[in-house]
Amino acid sequence: MHKVLACLALLLFPFSAAFAQLNAYFVNVGQGDAIYLELPNGSNVLIDGGPAGKPIVDFLKSKNVTKLDHVVFTHPHSDHYMGLLKVLENFQVNNFYDTKIDNTDAGGDDSLRKMAAAEPGCKVSYPEAGDQLPWDKNVTVKVFNSCSAPVSSANNTVLNNCSIVMRLYYNGHGILLMGDAESEVENAIMRVFKSGLNSTYLKVGHHGSRYSTSAKFLERVQPKVAVLSVGQDNNFGHPHKELMDRLKAANTQIFSTVFGTQSLVIPAPKRGMQLLVNGVPEFGGLAADQSAAEFNMEERVETGVESEALQQLRQQAR
Numbered sequence: 268m269h270k271v272l273a274c275l276a277l278l279l280f281p282f283s284a285a286f287a288q289l290n291a292y293f294v295n296v297g298q299g300d301a302i303y304l305e306l307p308n309g310s311n312v313l314i315d316g317g318p319a320g321k322p323i324v325d326f327l328k329s330k331n332v333t334k335l336d337h338v339v340f341t342h343p344h345s346d347h348y349m350g351l352l353k354v355l356e357n358f359q360v361n362n363f364y365d366t367k368i369d370n371t372d373a374g375g376d377d378s379l380r381k382m383a384a385a386e387p388g389c390k391v392s393y394p395e396a397g398d399q400l401p402w403d404k405n406v407t408v409k410v411f412n413s414c415s416a417p418v419s420s421a422n423n424t425v426l427n428n429c430s431i432v433m434r435l436y437y438n439g440h441g442i443l444l445m446g447d448a449e450s451e452v453e454n455a456i457m458r459v460f461k462s463g464l465n466s467t468y469l470k471v472g473h474h475g476s477r478y479s480t481s482a483k484f485l486e487r488v489q490p491k492v493a494v495l496s497v498g499q500d501n502n503f504g505h506p507h508k509e510l511m512d513r514l515k516a517a518n519t520q521i522f523s524t525v526f527g528t529q530s531l532v533i534p535a536p537k538r539g540m541q542l543l544v545n546g547v548p549e550f551g552g553l554a555a556d557q558s559a560a561e562f563n564m565e566e567r568v569e570t571g572v573e574s575e576a577l578q579q580l581r582q583q584a585r
């Protein structure tokens with residue numbers, strides 16, 4: 268009888284073990300951001316959608332996603348929202364989180380906001396710095412930045428600095444997601460939030476721009492792993508060499524979506540599992556030196572030019 272019950276439990280809750288860990292995917296969408304999270308309680312989150320529909324829609328389908336519990340639109344630049352337009356077209360979205368800045372140079376952000384407002388059963392909200400989002404009772408999700416009062420601008424720095432910045436904290440590890448926030452925002456976050464910035468994982472702000480991720484900020488965050496969401500051959504020279512030097516000086520392992528989608532796992536408490544980056548144990552173990560960049564190297568297509576900093580990163584991974 269017990270066996271039957273056990274089998275029944277497996278049938279009813281086949282994914283419970285998988286859901287006890289937190290999975291994060293930094294999806295290779297080219298030059299842009301799209302971060303997909305599977306929370307321990309089984310809910311899911313998408314933060315930005317990248318610059319086009321196909322990569323993110325294909326990725327979500329490969330994960331058998333039909334609905335998204337939470338979609339975060341960090342700020343109205345096309346490398347973050349173009350993919351979201353297709354996501355809203357293809358998937359049920361239950362909660363949509365937005366920042367109150369209108370990009371006066373673009374229409375796509377207006378279309379996306381109209382779609383979110385019209386999405387059946389979808390709640391639109393505007394989180395503010397200091398808010399905690401109740402996504403999973405075992406994961407602390409704290410918002411560090413957004414524009415909570417309405418602004419209109421076509422200025423890229425102003426738009427970037429309205430990015431929704433948030434940190435997820437689970438089982439002793441933080442994941443800090445910077446959007447495209449620049450150093451002014453980092454300084455403000457450090458002034459306002461005296462503690463709680465420490466994060467094992469940092470999604471580096473603004474695709475590795477030199478104007479984000481200051482040495483001072485790295486000192487406060489103390490990331491072990493930095494993820495660069497960046498496209499090959501991008502027009503901005505991202506990631507900039509100065510930023511890469513700062514990350515290296517901070518003894519951070521560097522991973523980039525240019526090598527493919529980067530994934531990480533924070534295990535459930537007391538499961539005796541190691542942290543994983545791209546399926547490889549990250550700290551201390553024998554495989555710790557095999558970086559994720561290396562893991563994905565073979566599948567990478569070599570084309571065109573890339574920034575000097577990226578070339579260096581690739582050589583290091585070899």
Ligand SMILES: [Zn+2]
Nearest residue numbers: 299344346447
């Ligand atoms: Zn961007």
